[in-house]
Amino acid sequence: MxxxxxxxxxxxxxxxxxxSTSQNFAKALMRAGLHVFTHRHYPSRIRGGHxxxxxxxxxxxxxxxxxxxxFLLALGDSFAxxxxxxxxxxxxxxKPLSENLDELNEGGVIVYDSGLLDxxxxxxxxxxxxxxxxxxxxxxxxxxxxxHGREVMRNTAGVAVTCAIADxxxxxxxxxxSDAMPxxxxxxxxxxxxxxxxxxxxxxxxxxxxxxxxxxEHDEEQVLLSGSDAIAYGAIDxxxxxxxxxxxxxWTEVFTIMTQNLPELGGISEQVEDEIAAAALAIGAxxxxxxxxxxxxGGGFSLMSEPLGLAEITETPLVLVEAMRAGPSTGMPTKxxxxxxxxxxxxxxxDSHRIVFAPGTAAEAYYQTRxxxxxxxxxxxxxxxxxxxxxxxxxxxxxxxVFDEEPNADLGSVLTEAELEDAPxxxxxxxxxxxxxxxxxxxPRSLPGQKGGRxxxxxxxxxxxxxxxxxxxxxxxxxxxxxxxxDNIRAELDADGEFNTVHGDEDADxxxxxxxxxxxxxxxxxxxxxxxxxSVKVLGVSEMMPFPKQQVADFLDSVDEALVVEMTASAQxxxxxxxxxxxxxxxxSSLLKYNGNPFEPADIVExxxxxxxxxxxLPDNRTKFVPKVGE
Amino acid sequence: xxxxxxxxxxTEQDQNEFTPGLEPQPTWCPGCGDFGVLKALKxxxxxxxxxxxxxxxxxxxGCSGKLNSYFNSYGFHxxxxxxxxxxxxxxxxxxxxxxxxxxxxxxxxxxxGNHFMHTARENxxxxxxxxxxxxxxxxxxxxxxxxxxxxxxKTQPHGSAKTPLRPLSMSLNAGASYVARTAAVNPNQAKDIxxxxxxxxxxxxxxxxxxxxxxxxxxxQYVPYIDINDSDDYEFDNTNRSEASEMMFETENALHEGTxxxxxxYVDEDxxxxxxxxxxxxxxxxxxxAERYFDDSYEWERTFDNFLDKHK
Numbered sequence: 001m002x003x004x005x006x007x008x009x010x011x012x013x014x015x016x017x018x019x020s021t022s023q024n025f026a027k028a029l030m031r032a033g034l035h036v037f038t039h040r041h042y043p044s045r046i047r048g049g050h051x052x053x054x055x056x057x058x059x060x061x062x063x064x065x066x067x068x069x070x071f072l073l074a075l076g077d078s079f080a081x082x083x084x085x086x087x088x089x090x091x092x093x094x095k096p097l098s099e100n101l102d103e104l105n106e107g108g109v110i111v112y113d114s115g116l117l118d119x120x121x122x123x124x125x126x127x128x129x130x131x132x133x134x135x136x137x138x139x140x141x142x143x144x145x146x147x148h149g150r151e152v153m154r155n156t157a158g159v160a161v162t163c164a165i166a167d168x169x170x171x172x173x174x175x176x177x178s179d180a181m182p183x184x185x186x187x188x189x190x191x192x193x194x195x196x197x198x199x200x201x202x203x204x205x206x207x208x209x210x211x212x213x214x215x216x217e218h219d220e221e222q223v224l225l226s227g228s229d230a231i232a233y234g235a236i237d238x239x240x241x242x243x244x245x246x247x248x249x250x251w252t253e254v255f256t257i258m259t260q261n262l263p264e265l266g267g268i269s270e271q272v273e274d275e276i277a278a279a280a281l282a283i284g285a286x287x288x289x290x291x292x293x294x295x296x297x298g299g300g301f302s303l304m305s306e307p308l309g310l311a312e313i314t315e316t317p318l319v320l321v322e323a324m325r326a327g328p329s330t331g332m333p334t335k336x337x338x339x340x341x342x343x344x345x346x347x348x349x350x351d352s353h354r355i356v357f358a359p360g361t362a363a364e365a366y367y368q369t370r371x372x373x374x375x376x377x378x379x380x381x382x383x384x385x386x387x388x389x390x391x392x393x394x395x396x397x398x399x400x401x402v403f404d405e406e407p408n409a410d411l412g413s414v415l416t417e418a419e420l421e422d423a424p425x426x427x428x429x430x431x432x433x434x435x436x437x438x439x440x441x442x443x444p445r446s447l448p449g450q451k452g453g454r455x456x457x458x459x460x461x462x463x464x465x466x467x468x469x470x471x472x473x474x475x476x477x478x479x480x481x482x483x484x485x486x487d488n489i490r491a492e493l494d495a496d497g498e499f500n501t502v503h504g505d506e507d508a509d510x511x512x513x514x515x516x517x518x519x520x521x522x523x524x525x526x527x528x529x530x531x532x533x534x535s536v537k538v539l540g541v542s543e544m545m546p547f548p549k550q551q552v553a554d555f556l557d558s559v560d561e562a563l564v565v566e567m568t569a570s571a572q573x574x575x576x577x578x579x580x581x582x583x584x585x586x587x588x589s590s591l592l593k594y595n596g597n598p599f600e601p602a603d604i605v606e607x608x609x610x611x612x613x614x615x616x617x618l619p620d621n622r623t624k625f626v627p628k629v630g631e
Numbered sequence: 632x633x634x635x636x637x638x639x640x641x642t643e644q645d646q647n648e649f650t651p652g653l654e655p656q657p658t659w660c661p662g663c664g665d666f667g668v669l670k671a672l673k674x675x676x677x678x679x680x681x682x683x684x685x686x687x688x689x690x691x692x693g694c695s696g697k698l699n700s701y702f703n704s705y706g707f708h709x710x711x712x713x714x715x716x717x718x719x720x721x722x723x724x725x726x727x728x729x730x731x732x733x734x735x736x737x738x739x740x741x742x743x744g745n746h747f748m749h750t751a752r753e754n755x756x757x758x759x760x761x762x763x764x765x766x767x768x769x770x771x772x773x774x775x776x777x778x779x780x781x782x783x784x785k786t787q788p789h790g791s792a793k794t795p796l797r798p799l800s801m802s803l804n805a806g807a808s809y810v811a812r813t814a815a816v817n818p819n820q821a822k823d824i825x826x827x828x829x830x831x832x833x834x835x836x837x838x839x840x841x842x843x844x845x846x847x848x849x850x851x852q853y854v855p856y857i858d859i860n861d862s863d864d865y866e867f868d869n870t871n872r873s874e875a876s877e878m879m880f881e882t883e884n885a886l887h888e889g890t891x892x893x894x895x896x897y898v899d900e901d902x903x904x905x906x907x908x909x910x911x912x913x914x915x916x917x918x919x920x921a922e923r924y925f926d927d928s929y930e931w932e933r934t935f936d937n938f939l940d941k942h943k
Contacts, residue, residue: 031943223942233934241920242724265932266916266923268723268909273749277716280709284720287707288687288728289921292720310710400939407931411924417636428651428703429683447921448687448705448721449635449728456699458708459692467655467700468708 004059004214006166007069009104010158011052011096013077014045021155022053023395025162027224028176029057030397032169033217036224038395039065039598044249044333048079050095059216063361063396063520067602070108070211071166072100073158076116076142078151091121098122109135109209111161113154115142135209137161137200144196149188156189160196167212170197221400227391227517228253230362230398231321232261234369235293239409240319241267242292244281246274248300249333250389251323255295275300279307279320286317287457289411289447291373295321295385298340299330302347308382309348314457315380315434315445315482317412319372324388326596335596336390338516338567341576344386345545351479353486355383356544360501360519363402365391368499368542370408375492377412379442379485386544388567390598391517413444420452424464431455432464436477441484490546500548502555504530504537511555511562512608513588515541515573518599522565525604536608541573547580561587561628563612565604569594571626585629592624599623634925637684638727646677649703657701664841664853665694667815668762669701671839672731674818675825676704681729687721689714691734691743693769695762695841698733712743719755719905725921726756726906729829733760737767740776740796751805751834756904758828758835763798764843772846779887795887798838799879799896803872808833808899810875812882814840814853817893824895833904840891859894869895 008025012018019040026036037056043049056066080092097110097117104110110129112119119125119138129136139161145153156177163170170193177189200206225233231254235243241262245255259269268285272278278294285292296304301322311318324340326332344356355375359365365387372383415423423444424432433455435443446453456466461478463469493499503523508530514522519540526536539555541548556562556577564574571590578585591607593599603623610616611625618625650673659665676686686704690696692711699706705728709717718732739747739761750759766784767773774787777798781790802810809831813821821839828835840853859865859878867874875897882892909915916923923929 221943223939225942229942233938236932236938237934239924239931241923242720244720261938263914264937266918266920268915268920270720270723272716273745276713277746277749280713280716281720284689284707284717285724287717288721288724289924290724291924292724306710307713310713314707400935400943403933403935403939405933405935407933409924409929409931416925417634427653430651430703447635447725449638449685449725449921451635451637451640451684454684454703454705456706456708458700458706459710460708466706468697 005066006057006071006211006213007054007066008057008071008073008162009052009054009069009100010073010075011050011100012075013079013096014043014049014051015047016075016078017152017155018051018053021159022055024176024180025159025173026055026395028172029213030222030224031176032172034058034214035060035062035216036395036397037062037064040393042334048077048081048092050077050092050099052100057213059214064524064601065521065598067600068103068105070105071162072104072108072110073162074100074110074112074117075154075158076113094118094121101128104132104134107133107210109137109165109211111137111139111158111165113141113158114138115140137165137204139200141196144199145192148191148195153189153192156192157196160193161200164197164200165206165209165211222397223400224395224397225362226253226393226395227359227362227365227387228393229257230365231369231385231387232257233403234366235319235373236261236265237405237407238291238370238373239407240291240293240373241265242282242285242290244270244272244278244294246272246278246296246300248297250325250392251295251297251300251321253392254321254323275303276307279304283307283311283316283318287448289414291377291409291411293319293321295323297323297325298327298343301340301344305347308354309350309352310459311382312352312354313459315443316457317376317380318382319376320382321385321387323392324386326594332596334389336388336517336567336598337594338388339569339572339594341386341544341568341572344384345576353381353483354545355381355489356386357384357499358386358516358542358544359391360516360540360542362396362398364499364542366402371499374408375489377410379489380413380445381485386516388517413442415444415446415453417450417452420446420450425452426465429454430465433466434462434464434478436464436481438481440488441481486546493543493548494550499542500551501540502537503540505535506537508535508537509560510534510536511559512536512538512565512604513541513555513562513577514538514565515544518565518567521599521601522604525601525608528601528605529608547576549580552577553581556584556587561589563608564588564590565599566590567593567598587628589628590626592626593622595622634922635725635727637682640682640685642680642682644677644680644682646673648683649673649676651701651703655700658697659694660845662844663694664764664815664843665698665762667818667821668733668760668839668841669698670818671821671825672702674822675829678822678826679829685727686729686731689718689730689732691738693735693738693767695733695735695738712738712741712746714738715743715746715750715759718757719750722755722757723906723915725919727919730757731760731829732757733762735768736761736763736765736777737775740798748801748805751802751807751836753905754806754808754833754902756832756834756906758825758837760825760837760839761798762841763838764841764847766843766847768843768846797879797883799883800876802836803876803879803897807836807897808902809835810897811895812838812840812893814856814891814893815842816852816854817856820858820893827895833899833902853891856891856893859892869898872897
């Protein structure tokens with residue numbers, strides 16, 4: 001964290017409006033010309049349970065959560081569970097305050113709602129405050145809220161107090177409230193805001209802390225959105241007008257965004273009985289000539305394994321998204337992890353193939369979702385966008401111009417009725433939709449209802465018109481042709497060269513390698529390490545399959561050794577690199593994190609310096625270092 | 632102009648149009664009831680004046696899954712139990728298609744039972760033919776969801792302890808708006824029922840008794856059969872839900888006592904199809920979505936114009 005940053009954490013209970021308050025706060029500061037990045041922590045509960053959102057605010061671009069934070073707004077938990085002594089989950093009422101002290105930086109600010117929280121319930125609270133030079137504001141936010149509106153408006157009172165202490169111009173927040181709130185609740189909220197703001201100015205020393213929001217200016221118009229938004233918008237701009245799904249955290253966000261937007265685009269969303277049906281519906285719609293998608297998280301994606309293979313062998317274009325969360329099984333539903341990597345790369349029987357992208361940022365999520373559609377429809381193969389609870393849920397400012405792109409509704413390799421007239425047919429009049437020899441491995445398809453296009457699609461191995469066949473010659477020809485498509489896709493991605501990212505000095509001695517959503521955090525860690533005198537560069541891989549072997553090998557060849565950073569417990573990504581490159585095991589160590597929280601830049605700096613360079617044990621079990629082969 | 636000119640085209644088809652002109656010819660065993668389904672479907676398609684290019688036949692896995700190998704139309708031979716979700720999406724994507732799904736009793740009432748229940752509930756405008764031979768045939772004679780209690784097989788050596796599933800009752804309760812049972816040994820009724828099922832606007836379920844002479848030798852050949860709509864012994868109103876329900880219950884019991892009852896059990900012409908309901912609430916376009924991708928004049932919406940404001 002740098003001096004000119006505000007990292008504001010609003011904590012409370014699930015169902016108390018923490019997410020929407022933090023979103024408004026982030027958007028207001030973005031409008032004021034600042035860069036923002038959010039990090040969400042929430043339980044798998046509807047009401048009650050400690051939740052927080054962090055909003056990192058900087059004058060410079062930010063691409064990760066920060067290291068710790070410097071401003072806590074602790075609100076009550078309206079629906080806290082039984083706080084009796086010895087309760088299994090502890091006293092929940094106090095958690096918005098007690099759970100957030102460990103990560104609060106020295107000199108930080110604590111604002112807590114003394115109407116609902118009693119700091120004396122926290123052991124050694126005063127000692128810790130003194131030791132860390134924290135500035136504490138105990139304010140009865142609930143009463144302020146009650147006086148002018150409803151109790152839930154304590155969020156607004158807390159934001160007002162934040163503005164007073166962190167030097168944020170009240171109009172920045174109030175104008176956003178005016179846009180975001182319906183008239184009925186706007187007036188009381190504005191009154192609550194003014195009252196709390198004035199009260200804290202008059203009765204408290206708001207100048208004491210050295211914590212304030214920076215000021216800044218954007219070069220161009222910005223939008224605040226999440227990875228889930230970006231994935232949905234990428235799909236829409238590729239002409240996707242059909243989605244089928246079943247709710248599961250955190251994939252539900254993409255499903256919801258699509259479902260809410262598709263009706264006005266004349267599209268169709270289907271919430272169905274299970275994920276087997278969801279994937280099968282996407283296949284059915286795509287087969288019939290509509291650009292379609294489905295998706296899920298780990299457990300639901302397991303159910304999609306069999307339809308995934310069907311899409312591959314029938315060469316039906318299919319786009320799936322997979323939002324990872326901590327497993328195995330139900331695991332930790334609201335916590336991010338990257339441990340579905342191997343699941344997504346390899347699930348489904350036989351020599352099955354698919355395309356997998358793992359975007360690192362919201363902008364990458366948009367572009368890579370678009371590319372996933374383009375490849376799926378051009379090459380008639382399943383494409384998967386692999387992301388996680390972190391990328392899906394975090395908000396950041398992105399230039400609006402990222403989305404200033406032409407739509408593309410091209411169905412890819414499909415014949416028209418006129419083209420079908422000249423296409424090869426068998427003696428029954430069936431179109432030979434799966435021809436052995438084609439230029440790039442792709443045999444163009446027809447669509448049901450087209451005159452002269454009928455054929456059989458089947459999950460069995462099949463002859464050119466689709467009929468089931470176990471002929472060895474046909475088998476080898478079809479298998480080779482389908483695999484040839486993957487080689488051609490790899491060549492196309494190599495030619496594009498735009499999806500994996502390299503950050504840092506080309507001549508650096510040491511490398512950090514990561515994939516997907518950890519990219520921004522790893523890049524920030526590298527910047528810190530380079531400032532400290534190390535020589536580090538970063539490779540962020542997004543093309544997971546087919547794997548960019550040459551690019552990764554070149555990167556490894558250019559450094560002495562590399563630390564592979566991933567949110568798995570078993571170093572799956574490092575395993576993938578070793579498998580794909582057939583070596584480099586003595587050059588790669590791993591830094592793993594699987595405790596439910598995403599990496600902070602400081603975790604990586606520590607792992608790099610302490611474990612990789614010094615060879616010492618890490619001080620606690622937040623992260624895990626796995627040395628390279630032979631050590 | 633439609634990009635799918637086979638749809639709605641005026642045609643006069645001979646039922647032979649639906650027979651592939653060369654291999655593959657059916658590989659079902661001699662005497663198999665599946666031939667009866669194929670014949671009835673060909674006859675129905677010809678009678679309705681459908682063309683092979685406007686029909687899509689989806690199937691599951693098993694002997695029944697070969698139906699679309701031997702029927703000359705667009706076909707999708709899917710995976711075990713999943714013919715329905717693929718069929719209903721194709722229908723939503725291009726509602727002009729005539730969509731028929733088919734599979735066996737294990738496929739539709741066992742592994743795909745969840746899809747059967749929900750497709751019926753939603754009343755998709757498709758026809759579902761279940762080849763019910765009360766056995767798993769292609770995997771060589773295991774007990775299936777409709778096998779009678781006490782049925783012995785390699786996987787149930789002491790006889791099944793399970794009561795058989797009631798396909799007609801299940802269909803009615805789930806929400807199907809046309810429910811019939813026919814039998815391979817009753818070709819004229821079978822063809823007529825499939826014609827009605829395809830014409831019906833909504834989910835039509837045909838439980839089609841298909842004898843398996845190889846693995847279910849003990850079972851009846853489903854003769855003699857009784858058409859409950861013609862017989863004076865069975866008086867009921869098949870538009871009345873509770874009377875239909877009683878008749879179905881009696882029919883399911885009678886089968887295992889040696890009496891084969893067939894006919895139209897439930898017909899609800901008033902219930903809107905799923906497509907109609909979805910269009911009514913504004914969540915499905917009036918024009919077939921599949922046509923839009925061929926419409927050069929269509930201005931495709933984009934995020935930049937439609938959705939960014941709320942993020943600013």
